[in-house]
Amino acid sequence: MKAELITIGDEILIGQIVDTNSAWMGQQLNLLGIEVYQVTSVHDNHDHILKAFAEAEQNADLVLITGGLGPTKDDITKKSLCEYFETELVFNPEVFEHVRSLLSSRSVVVNQLNSDQALLPANCTVLHNSAGTASGMWFECNNTIFVSMPGVPFEMEAIMTEEVFPRLIQLGITQSIVHKTVLTIGLPESMLAEKIEKWESGLPDFIKLAYLPSPMMVRLRLSAYGTDKSVLEAEIDRQVKDLLLLIPENVFGFDDENLGMVIGRMLVKSSKTLSVAESCTGGNISHFITSNAGSSAYFKGGVVAYSNEIKNSLLEVPDDIIETYGAVSQQVAEAMALGALKALKSDYSIATTGIAGPDGGTDEKPVGTVWIAVAGPAGVKSKEYNFRHNRERNIIRTTQTALNMLRTFIIKDNIQTQ
């Protein structure tokens, strides 16, 4: 079964919003074994929308349309759907009641714009939107299914999860796809490719490998296609085991895991805790760790020591060290890490100090100069990095590098104490 995703709305084309809906739908459809053939973003324009529908109908068995359905939209989407499926808008009292009760729970009085949301094409199956006022619409036409949904991510996700997926599963799915993503860190793409070249060329034909580089890491995605899911899973598992033997230190996790989760698991296992002392990362490491559910089990907290005063008052970094070596120095990074251990009473800590940019660089310490320290039962370890990118990338790279430094530090600790 092939799907095409169509997003409607000028906001994507002028870059005011990023199309996260398509990524979410692509992921979910893949889990159901439905291949996404194409993603197309078109204008809020009647002719353009109809053209996209007609092309999608030729390519795909399932066309998922998002956007263009809010209370203040011109409703070009609904008009275009009526024209394409040769029908007209009719008032749906159940939808009206849903809109009314949802808005009253938010203390909003229904106005004309809201009640117009109960006008829906006569020949569609209306899909309940538990998270908002714009209903989903399901059409069938010449063996192709069209589903139109609002573009607000959590409303689309509610309709997909509660209405669309159950119907798709009922229709029966044939081909199986099994994906496994191996997360690596510490090797650039071309060096990684060389290290695993033989393994890669030995992969069976039904397994495809993709290299997905991102700052500081390369994800290796294996995709197996076939009819028997258990055979595919067994072969993927076997291949991943072989791969692990080639690059044991570089693999830190799988699939949707992140470094924070992996570290969290190690800490929980050994009943240890973590704290952070951040200067140049400005809270991003804490945020990254606490984005993971359950992080309160091992994360005690952090200090964002953006000013030198705070480095001294909360982390007890001696003023004379800051004066002698500068805030961006090995001495200050290590003192921050040790200060965090003490002030936040944790077993491990991470500290960052650097020049994120765009200003503040000097010849000696240009923008992107960063000192990272990690501390724990085995003492303190620190390293200098020169990222030299823009502010956003310097913050991301420092965060990922610091977490990976802690990961290897904990692994060595565990080996030594075993």
Next chain:
Amino acid sequence: MKAELITIGDEILIGQIVDTNSAWMGQQLNLLGIEVYQVTSVHDNHDHILKAFAEAEQNADLVLITGGLGPTKDDITKKSLCEYFETELVFNPEVFEHVRSLLSSRSVVVNQLNSDQALLPANCTVLHNSAGTASGMWFECNNTIFVSMPGVPFEMEAIMTEEVFPRLIQLGITQSIVHKTVLTIGLPESMLAEKIEKWESGLPDFIKLAYLPSPMMVRLRLSAYGTDKSVLEAEIDRQVKDLLLLIPENVFGFDDENLGMVIGRMLVKSSKTLSVAESCTGGNISHFITSNAGSSAYFKGGVVAYSNEIKNSLLEVPDDIIETYGAVSQQVAEAMALGALKALKSDYSIATTGIAGPDGGTDEKPVGTVWIAVAGPAGVKSKEYNFRHNRERNIIRTTQTALNMLRTFIIKDNIQTQ
């Protein structure tokens, strides 16, 4: 001039990465007055790529292609380009030298995969990639320009900025587009629409209005189309002034501004400083503030008090208050805000404490219950919220709400002291 964006790569279609490149390109092209007609994401598949090229050539004057050019890609993209433009790959010694020197600066030895990156179509103009090893390629065909670039965002951005835009500007651009986005907070979409209904219906035909809702805020985008840029700008300015009179308290900024920048500007103007004490937001408020360049001028730092112990030891929240009222309470939020003022010696502070989820909720305090406090020269103010969403959205909503609470708090302070 019309542009179409084509992204090549299975990773977008299976949702493993979000297509941020198209959003960036859409924004930049709009600033140059080039309309993006469509965005299309296709598979790493030869036939599919050629079909997309042919369709794009019919619709667009400019086709920007990203993806499918890394050292480990199968080079389906380059082969497809050669076939479409009836040419073959030739070795480019300058590009080889660039690849070699770039890799040696990263202490990587050139291998076959890297040197293959110097093989480029004979009839294209090679575009220098200052940020990586995969060159851009510029083709002209029947009055349509095709540009192929790697999919790594900062490499694509380097080629666009240094090579593509200067060439496009030289070609001359005709139509002018002026966008202005008004950022509002505190009114849901339908209530906002009612408040500004008359103003909206009075807009001239050449100005389009779009409502862009996101968590806690609605952005209103005005787009004016015409030939004389100064006329468009003057009319947009006039309309925005009228709009401000209708919803003065809800507008917090314009265009790419965010609440952190707006608060930063107010603080700098009055030479005041800020600190934060975060529990449920786990560092996200600090991260949000320090993402803005120059934030060290007004942001002293923060404490991520994830455990109650830290709330007491670093923020001096009395243990008996935590015991009596619970960590998620008005009393603790206010004590955290006042504790931050004292411990971090700032003029203003923000504090958050709540249950982000998915676990930790009770009947009395369900997931999404949050107390936010702000403190400053005029004292302390706090409010309870019930977001009841998932972890990620609760963190984002708490962050935005807390920043807006501080914004209005500072405005009232300034009015009172004037």
